[in-house]
Amino acid sequence: MNSSIRLSVLAAAMSCTFATPVFAQDASPTAAQQDLAEMRAQLATLAARIDQLEGELAQEKAANVAQDATIAATAEAVATPAPAPEPQVAALEKKDGWSFKPRGRLMYDAGFTSVPDSIGRDDGFQNEVRRARLGASGDVGGGFGYKFEIDFAGNEVEVADAILTYGHGDLEVAIGHHNNFQSLEELTSSLHTTFIERAAFTDAFGFERRIGASVSYEKGIAIAQAGVFTDNFDDTGTNNRGFDGRLVLMPKSGNTQFHFGGSIHFNELGEDDATVRYRQRPLVHFTSERFVNTGNIDAESEFGAGIEGAVISGPFHAAAEGYWQNVDIPTMGDNPTFFGGYAEVGYFLTKGDTRGYKGGKFDRTKPENPVGEGGTGSVQLNLRYDYLDLNDAGIIGGKQNGYLASLIWKPTDYTLFSLNYGKMDYTDAVYAKADGDTDYTVDAFGVRAQVDF
Incomplete structure (x- = not known):
């Protein structure tokens, strides 16, 4: 119930209040005072009921707003797919700076x-199978890294890269094959x-x-x-x-x-x-x-x-x-x-x-x-x-x-x-x-x- 409804109800009640002496002009003063007291009590009860109804209406509106927001968020999540994963194999990271990335061709x-x-x-x-390589590369912490690959083509096992590296700024050092x-x-x-x-x-x-x-x-x-x-x-x-x-x-x-x-x-x-x-x-x-x-x-x-x-x-x-x-x-x-x-x-x-x-x-x-x-x-x-x-x-x-x-x-x-x-x-x-x-x-x-x- 909004404020305009409440005002209308109160106006009607007040009209009844002021009209009561006209209809009760032949009554005794004591009876009139009792009637007026009863009407005031009823008016107070009515005002309390109006407040209760306004509170319930406000709660219902809040619930409807929350429900609408939930429906909108769900619709957006359905319409927007999750980002696709990267196509290449991700490195396996460790907290101490080590990483391992499988590689091959x-x-x-x-x-x-x-x-x-x-x-x-x-x-x-x-x-022929020209190249069939498997290996791994990654970091070992402290600026050091590694790369190792083995080629299985031609029914032979040959080492391709097998190196330990160290990088610092613009400089890189490599040791190995x-x-x-x-x-x-x-x-x-x-x-x-x-x-x-x-x-x-x-x-x-x-x-x-x-x-x-x-x-x-x-x-x-x-x-x-x-x-x-x-x-x-x-x-x-x-x-x-x-x-x-x-x-x-x-x-x-x-x-x-x-x-x-x-x-x-x-x-x-x-x-x-x-x-x-x-x-x-x-x-x-x-x-x-x-x-x-x-x-x-x-x-x-x-x-x-x-x-x-x-x-x-x-x-x-x-x-x-x-x-x-x-x-x-x-x-x-x-x-x-x-x-x-x-x-x-x-x-x-x-x-x-x-x-x-x-x-x-x-x-x-x-x-x-x-x-x-x-x-x-x-x-x-x-x-x-x-x-x-x-x-x-x-x-x-x-x-x-x-x-x-x-x-x-x-x-x-x-x-x-x-x-x-x-x-x-x-x-x-x-x-x-x-x-x-x-x-x-x-x-x-x-x-x-x-x-x-």
Whole structure:
């Protein structure tokens, strides 16, 4: 009951009160006083009842408001779904600073090579599990961290990264089995390269992980890296001793990322009967044929120097490298210097996608519109010229001119499908045709299905 109702009731009661003497003018004074007292008592009772009704009405209104608020909150919660979990595996954190993050990758390759019939080398369809890695990484407190990965591909167990790290500000120290600092292409993870295999010179000159200690310093647009290394886990019995250094500048202009770098490499073989051998497959890894090959060369040491450059601007990227490998051969008057390099361009055919870049190397591409979120993922087309020259100072290992193309589809951040084609034009190949000709072409086609976490 509201105030207007209460006033109406009171007005009616007061009217009755003032009208009573008119109707009771013939009554005695004592009777009139009694009647007036009774009416006042009734009026007081009526006022109390009005107060009670107003209180009950106020409580009912408050209950209705609370119920409406509850219904609105429930409707909003139903209409707004809970945030989706992150797609990648989260690290397991501990209060004392330790963390554990599982990691892994699986790459399956298939395809074929086509070689001239008369050279008698294997060709046709082949396939392989290129990489099957499992491992973990994380922190151990106090600025220390770790990374450990094992590869099970090829029915063999090989250690990839196995390092203990320490980071303080812009400085990071790494000890263990890891990449030394040779080439942008080599340091870019196999998860993020644009072709099914890296540029020919990286494999031909034996770039690989080695056991050692290194320091990296990153400040602003510059990265300086240096380390001392022995050999890889499979060759711990050798006396190899090496040094590697790399300097990178990473300026940006607007949304355009530039990359300029250079590296040097020295490896003392440390054995009286030490040898080196430089050779390379025709693009794909699932064939064991190598049409350029220096054979074993007696050597005391290796010295290499490389230059690297790249640019990323929206959907477009370009990259180029050159690397010179000099071999100290005590039995020869002139030491040979071999050369390899590549130049490539790439372009995303899907809107909003760009190539990833971080820490002086290419990084993960993350589709702007992935599959599962209403999109089709990213599609990237790449073209590359790949050159390798293993002829010098009387050593005839052959030359390779590679003309390569790849089409990469990434449905999500962590899945990839790739088509690759390469026409490898050889000069002075190590296998001759029936007529003795060593200049010919080999075609290679490969596909890859890849997932990682």
